[in-house]
Amino acid sequence: MILSRRWLEAMLGRPLDPADLEQRLSMLGVPVEAIVPIHQDLGDVVIGAVLEVKKHPNADRLSLCLVNAGNASGGSAVEVVCGAPNVEAGKKYPYAPVGAVLPGGLKLERKKIRGVESNGMLCSARELGLGTDHAGILELDTDAAPGTRFLDVMPIADHQLVIEVTANRPDMLCHKGVARELAASLGATLKLPPLPASRGGGPAPSGGHAGFGGRRRPAAAPAGGAARAAEGGVPAGPSGAPGWSGVVDGVEVRLEDPEGAPRYMIAVIRGVKVGISPQWLADRLASIGQRPINNVVDATNYILFELNQPLHAFDRAKLRGPAVVVRRARTGEKIVTLDGVERTLTPEMTAICDAERPTIVAGVMGSAESEVTDATTDLVLECAYFQPTRIRRTRRALELSSESSYRFERGIDLLGMPDALRRAIDLILAVAGGEVREPALDLWPKPVEPTTIFLRPERIGGLLGVPIERGEIEQRLSSIGFVVAPKEQRLAVQVPGWRPDVTREVDLTEEVARLKGYDAFPDELRPYCAGTVPDAPLERAKGRVRVRLAEAGLYEARTFPLGPADGPDAPVVQNPMSADEAHLRMRLLPGLVRRVEHNWAARNRDVRLFEVGTVFRKRTGDVGRGTGVGVEEWTSVAGVITGARQPRHWSDGAKSPDMDIWDLKHHFDLAVSVAAPGSVVQPAADGAVGWVAVQGGKEVVGHAGPLEADAPPWAGALFGWEVRLEVADPRPVAYQALPGTPLVERDLALVLPPGVTAAAVEAAVRRAAGPLLESLVLFDEYRGPGVPSGHRSVAWRCTFRDPSRTLREAEVDAAVGAALEVLEGELGVRRRAS
């Protein structure tokens, strides 16, 4: 929403400082996103009076003007070369003296034009950024003395305040609403600026327009609930259709969809003269970035931005009937909206129709056919309240938004419509002439009274933490239009129509706090009770894993959970932003591989990443479980490694080695031990190079192996692993006494026949050697001369110890002997002959 500082000033009757406005509005809950100065760049331009016009001696099209610009021309008249055909002696024009900077940054210098020195420039509207007119210089009708600042004479210097309006505050979508808040903040009085008395210079329509703008009061509906509707319309049309109807100045109005349009007002204005708007109106709209169109449309737009009441003006001559019918659209009914697009309507939408066809998508956009044009003389003016949900659904279904739909969707002031219509009529009469022959019609089948809320003053203090006097509550609420009356121990607060967001006591509490100012409340910590909610085990598990993997030399990545389908069970996003991101991930690894490729593209060769993230799968089986959602989710942990095993060091000599599958296995072991401590790592069953983590002897909860990727030739091999995070807290580790007795070491070099694994050997050794065997560390594998073909030599260092006494050599020898016996007997493994 764009506000004009000058417009607000006109309502508050005082000058406003933009910085102060920004501060006040933010503290009232209306953040100012930007303050944009308008036309401040004309500060150097002054009023210049042309005293004399001569022909330029060297150019037919140029003239030589003697210009008096007071002090700006050094107190005397100066010569200015001018190319405009409309320059005349005795008239005043905007004059930019030498040294002045014009919009766009042009700095005027004294220079010769066709041999004659020109001291500055007389300016056109376009040169001043005031329009497109460049046919001649801008003639000024002013009494101001030459040399007066142009901006002081022409009231166009302004500031735009771009405000952010929250969804609950439709009243902030107009100048009056914002001015109301400011009036409360400043202690000022809010008053709508008077409208000009006449349009000045326009032809008088037949009915005469002697004095408008407040003096003549075209009667809108009188006050008072149901009486308004009864006076303006009669229930049920002649056809017996449900709804309300009436006739105003020969136009039949039928409200057949009171659900979509709870209140509907129509006025008819005859004999208008459509043309360009007076300068003040055009300027006002331009000041908030609205392009002036014609006086009628500009008048309705003015009311929109002043009072937040969208209006629609039809050309009466184009209405068949002439009738205005408010009804649900029929299935398949079509309308070409103002933007030139043909729209197909549905019965979920309200349409404003004439006797035959839709002319407006209610509250959203009209059609070109019923639009007001220069030829229009009689207007039908609609002032309506459309049901917010209806407008929202229509807007979404048609993918068509407008200033009107934006406001209807948030809820306009249902009770303020007659005032808004009255002012709109006044304005149209003022700027386009015409007359109103009959009072406006007000169809309001179910009139509503203003909401009343009962407020307990002590409750306000109880929630805000600081007691607030009853009197202060009354004063604060009254300052922005609430009507407060005591009601026993409570206050009865009547909510104004422009505040549909206020529905219960707590909403009034916020109003009081907001107007008092949040800064007025202290912020000292007070005692509190500890909560009953324990830390989520999942958070703890994720934290443990992250720290361990980072310590292992991996960096944490965060990848996008949305991507292409990773399998038939990948949950589908119904409304994705792109086809590439239409599914939820089922694994983290594909995303991490993309991140490795991204690193390769940046010439990072050594990449070690991990991620702890949520993965998803379509729920199979009993869909009703858990959240009742057909999507299952859990936390997964994954890592990728590629490139050098260690940072290269100069002492390593030649190229240092790259990560290989044994680095992968180490990382996988580590990840499984911390992420899925109950699981066992074992070789993948399918013969591929890789491992799986198995839980409870059967369920595979993780896997590791080499990965395919789009790798540049210089990249190292890529490996990755992924494991499902076990959420349970690990059991506390029991202390094992540190041994005080000496250990005995034995190296065991064994020859393993084909098919015998190291794991099998270790299991056999542990079993046979008994409890004295403390540890078993594999330190060598060898194939080649000295070992039979197909066999290999594998060496372990065995450590023996008895925690309670010193071992004798013979005991160790016996244990080793027992192990060798079992190895030979069960696995055909023998000690390697040295």
Add this chain to the structure above:
Amino acid sequence: MSDLLAAIHALRERLGEIPQADERRLQDLKTELLGRKAGALTKILGALPKLADADRRAVGGAANALKREMEEAIAARERALAQASRAPSGMDLTLPGRATWRGGLHLVTQVVDEICEIFRELGFTRAVGPEAETEWYNFGALNFPKDHPAIDAQDSFYLEPGVLLRTHTSPVQVRTMERYRPPIRIVSPGQCYRRDPFDPSHSPVFEQVEGLVVDEGVTFVDLKATLSTFARRFFGPETRTRFSPSFFPFTEPSADMQVSCSVCRGAGCSTCKHTGWIEILGSGMVHPAVFENCKIDPERYTGFAFGMGPHRIAMVRHGIPDIRLFFESDMRFLAQFP
């Protein structure tokens, strides 16, 4: 035999050379004295088997004693040389040391942890909930009216009718209130999803940390105090806070909290868009309708809730210009925040 003892005696003299030896000399001495083949002492020990028992004991004892002493002296000298405070000539101490790979947590994780740690000190525990949520938990229970423009700001990814990817971690508030009785003090970090464009300041996937306090007698003053305390701990003790009215369907009154810009200390800079203030979080007193939806009596209990975006906070604090950097996982970016 006396020859051997004399030789041992002579060799003992050499012990004194060891503590003075430099690295090279020490190697030579080792070889000369204890070398596996031609070491002087090795030779004496090698001659032992040929001696008579008594001689063997005498010579062997002396030789082994000397061997031990020499080994100890050499080892001591080696240690001394390894940690020599004086570099041998020609050694370039500007050469880089030997490193191992380092890793680290994602900056967003670090910020989330830091936020949660501060709140832990204020008595908050961590709570979590699912990312695929029902409309009820994401909107309805939080007092978002159906078909209300407030929902527009949280344009959602739908997975099936009534099921969406949560647009904030606020559903965790509802789930927690359903499961636990007051007093409640939680923070809930987690990933959220909105149909925002992926541009320098938006991402369809983002992290949020929300908080909730429910108890008897909790007031707006407690909200301001708790969040201001957080701001001072996170951004520094000189940080000032400013609260302004805002709108969230699930809180009333609602408040945005701004902190004085830590970059320019309030003077105005590009980080704070020359206002001196940076908006950090949204907050408010829990709306009674939310309590009613969670079967908590709003007449008895009050509470406050707040939410903030760790991505944005990290961008502000570390001067990161583009949110997309967080997702690119470039090693050079990640390594900047170990």
